[in-house]
Amino acid sequence: METIVYEEPTTYLNHQHSVASWLLTYDHKRIGILYLIVVTFAFFLGGIFATLIRLELATPAGDLFSADVYNRMFTMHGVTMVFFVLVPAVPAVLGNFVMPLMIGAKDVAFPKLNLLSWYVFTIGFIFTVASMILGGVDTGWTFYTPYSSQGSESNVLLTGIGVFITGFSSILTGVNFMVTIHRMRAPGMTWFRLPLFIWALYSTALVMVLGTPVIAITLLMLVLERGLHLGIFDPRLGGDPVLFQHLFWFYSHPAVYIMILPPMGVISEVIACFSRKNVFGYSFVAFSSLAIAVFGFLVWAHHLFVAGISPYSALIFSFLSFAVAIPSAVKTFNWTATLYEGAIWWKTPMMFAFGFLGLFLIGGLTGLFLASLGLDVHLTDTYFVVAHFHYIMVGGAIMGYFAGLHYWWPKITGRMYNDTLGKLAALLIFVGFNLTFGPQFILGYLGMPRRYHVYPPEFQVLNVLSSAGASILAVGYVLPALYFLYSLKFGAEAGANPWKATGLEWTTQSPPLPENFRTTPVVTEGAYAYSKREMRVA
Amino acid sequence: MFSGFSLFPTQASTLAPEIDNLYLGVILITAFFAIVVVVCVTYFAIKYRDHTGDKIGAPITGSVPLELGWSLIPFVIAIGIFVWASIVFFHIVRAPDQTLEIYSTGKRWMWRFQHIDGQREINELHVPVGRAVRVVFTSEDVLHDLFIPAFRVKADAVPGRYSAIWFEPTRVGEYHLFCAEYCGTRHSGMIGTVYVMEAADYQAWASGGGATAGGTLVQRGEGLFTQLACVTCHLPDGTGRGPSLAGVYGSQVTLESGETVTADESYLRESILMSQAKTVKGYEHIMPTFQGLINEDGVAALIEYIKSLQAGGNRVASAQ
Incomplete structure (x- = not known):
């Protein structure tokens, strides 16, 4: 064994081997891997629920599951995917791993807090999985009262507590990231030399710290209402069921930006790298992240246009919802302009980034339909909404997560995966995704409501298309798991910088040293200084 | 299909x-x-x-x-x-001024409808073509949502308050009626059919069958008004212990806080079920709460009766 130790360079992976060295690690890179394991498990769990939902919906009748089982399926799909995949995927997995590397730091500002975040997250997840094993929960991931406080006979308390606990992990990670980005940047790494992924993570951390306490309070109120009948949401006791929706969406709409801002940051990195260019309009892209984070807090009631709010407040929230679309549009135009006169290298991460552009574009533009008051009355609570948010959450966030995973995988593991299979996965996911969720826009306008276990037969054609698409999508998601695992043992050595990218994370070895850099790097140029390279100009 | x-x-x-x-x-x-x-x-x-x-x-x-x-x-x-x-x-x-009012209640997992003429139906809604219809509804338990895709309207049914949708059907036929807000086990079974009928057919349907057995909505409301002893305080000439209800519907009511509210269906409903919530200026908090003593159908009948009372204490025939 000793000979191998001498041959291999020391990395964060091989300098310690015991299980305890992983479970008690303070190393941001190892904690990133710990998150990766839990998030991947959650992703496949949520994926299984999704598969079963699409199987059931292939026929109009409820022939596979009872209504109660179906209701639990879509609830647990939503809870798992939102709180245990979408929220943590990019910040906690990729952010944890690469953020300190990208700013030239040895670790995050509070390494022990970082480990605590993972434990809190995992304990919350265990509570939630326990609630599923004990019979599940059937309120929908939105936990609307009074169904959740009085009507439902499922495990609302246990799930609520699980999500409540998990929220603290978000808050702790947010605080940790903010302090790290403020205080731990390498000499010369000024704010406007930061990679755009860091700007995105910073904006996200802001939302996590300010928004998550509100969902925690809301879930606590729900738990108290359900346990003690305090009358906060019960109209018979003078409470207001719609109050819950205000509180819930005050967090959960900004949470959409927790889910999409970090993948947007990933896309900026990937597009810059594989176009060999500066991101067009760097400061506009950076500030659009902050603008989204701030305006994201002012649009929550657009989820309540038919819930009985005043038509005048609906006007204000509709206007603000149109306003928040502009920074996202600015980002999209800047990414497109970045490609102009680039030297575009068609590698797997870029294929995922192209996929992101297409799907996020549709997701964003269909958001305008729902922000339009006159259309939202007809469209809300239908499959149009389901399609819209899946285009943002899965087409945008998960596509961006996959782009990032494929981009930094050689850095994380030191190995290359099969590029052809990677491109095939990107293609399968893109095609499968559009086939799954495209028909749902039409279904929604035709009037098919969400969360329907059985449906009128005229909706079947579009549902069959959707279920067929989901099977392609499933193959697209399983494929990366296979070639990633294969690459760990058989993949080619990646070397420090397989993509010939700029950025401090590519200046250190792959996998990185336990302490990231041998000497603290000194930064003398912006994040995407490709044009200063000694290379042939395109 | x-x-x-x-x-x-x-x-x-x-x-x-x-x-x-x-x-x-x-x-x-x-x-x-x-x-x-x-x-x-x-x-x-x-x-x-x-x-x-x-x-x-x-x-x-x-x-x-x-x-x-x-x-x-x-x-x-x-x-x-x-x-x-x-x-x-x-x-x-914004509903037009003249509408045909229909009261509805959502409960797990059905929609009940009450017509002015006294017809009641479940998961079926008969309406005349070419006439503006306003459905006023609430929920008896959790949130529901009354959604008629062919009319492009929906609104949540929220327990404890009234919601309303309005539409003017333009085409005779049968259309889906869905519950669009998740409400538990049989959410997807909480569906029904809207029958848009020719005006004459609707009139025949509304006044036919067993419709008149329980009387019109106003008659039922009048019965409850006496039965629940509302009549002993709410004297038509305003000399009773409670304010006169003649002409109250649609008027501006000044509360003891000095605040002014419009006496719409939601206000009347709240004043019946939670009588202490808003008290009219100059009157004492003596009205008992009727929550639990009267169901949503009864509240609708009472409101329709109050709406039929015009200033001066005269009753008008319900719009027909």
Whole structure:
């Protein structure tokens, strides 16, 4: 064994081997891997629920599951995917791993807090999985009262507590990231030399710290209402069921930006790298992240246009919802302009980034339909909404997560995966995704409501298309798991910088040293200084 | 049923074409942007492709005029959509003055409807063509949502308060009625059919069958008004311990706080069920709460009776 130790360079992976060295690690890179394991498990769990939902919906009748089982399926799909995949995927997995590397730091500002975040997250997840094993929960991931406080006979308390606990992990990670980005940047790494992924993570951390306490309070109120009948949401006791929706969406709409801002940051990195260019309009892209984070807090009631709010407040929230679309549009135009006169290298991460552009574009533009008051009355609570948010959450966030995973995988593991299979996965996911969720826009306008276990037969054609698409999508998601695992043992050595990218994370070895850099790097140029390279100009 | 496959639901109300036009308009605008971006991305990705990964791109960092252009132009267009959609929205939420009122209650997992003439039905709603109909509804348990895709209207049914939708059917036929707010086990079974009938057919239906057995809604309300002893305090001439209810519906009521509220269905409903919530200026808090003593159908009947009382204490026949 000793000979191998001498041959291999020391990395964060091989300098310690015991299980305890992983479970008690303070190393941001190892904690990133710990998150990766839990998030991947959650992703496949949520994926299984999704598969079963699409199987059931292939026929109009409820022939596979009872209504109660179906209701639990879509609830647990939503809870798992939102709180245990979408929220943590990019910040906690990729952010944890690469953020300190990208700013030239040895670790995050509070390494022990970082480990605590993972434990809190995992304990919350265990509570939630326990609630599923004990019979599940059937309120929908939105936990609307009074169904959740009085009507439902499922495990609302246990799930609520699980999500409540998990929220603290978000808050702790947010605080940790903010302090790290403020205080731990390498000499010369000024704010406007930061990679755009860091700007995105910073904006996200802001939302996590300010928004998550509100969902925690809301879930606590729900738990108290359900346990003690305090009358906060019960109209018979003078409470207001719609109050819950205000509180819930005050967090959960900004949470959409927790889910999409970090993948947007990933896309900026990937597009810059594989176009060999500066991101067009760097400061506009950076500030659009902050603008989204701030305006994201002012649009929550657009989820309540038919819930009985005043038509005048609906006007204000509709206007603000149109306003928040502009920074996202600015980002999209800047990414497109970045490609102009680039030297575009068609590698797997870029294929995922192209996929992101297409799907996020549709997701964003269909958001305008729902922000339009006159259309939202007809469209809300239908499959149009389901399609819209899946285009943002899965087409945008998960596509961006996959782009990032494929981009930094050689850095994380030191190995290359099969590029052809990677491109095939990107293609399968893109095609499968559009086939799954495209028909749902039409279904929604035709009037098919969400969360329907059985449906009128005229909706079947579009549902069959959707279920067929989901099977392609499933193959697209399983494929990366296979070639990633294969690459760990058989993949080619990646070397420090397989993509010939700029950025401090590519200046250190792959996998990185336990302490990231041998000497603290000194930064003398912006994040995407490709044009200063000694290379042939395109 | 597959033969009926289409991309648009049937247009069966006066609002439907307005909403469909807005939908098409927004599709055209967004499709323009989507096509521009997709064409640019595809063209650039192919034209500037580099197989080696060794070349570098042009040293372009950005352009302030471009940034301003693609921020401001979409913003102006967004404002345009916002204004258009908001105008349509106010057509959806503002019912015309003269409507045929129908009361409804959602409960797990059915919709009950009560017509002015006394007809009651479950998961079926009969309405006349060419006449503005307003459905006033609430929920007895959890949230529900009354959604009629062919009319392009929906609103949540919230326990403890009234919601309303209005529509003017334009086409005789049968249409889906859905619950669109998740309400538990048989949410997807909480569906029904709207029957749009010729006016004469509706009139025959509304006054036929067992409709008159329980009397009209106003008659039932009048019965309850006596039975629950409302009549002992709410004297028509205003000399009773409670305010006169003649002409109260639709009027401005001054509360003891000095605040003024419009006495609409929601106000009347709250004043019956939670009588202490709002007290009329100059009166004492002596009215008992009727929560638990009267069901939603009874509340609707009482409200319809109060609406029939005009100033001066005269009763008017319900609009027929």
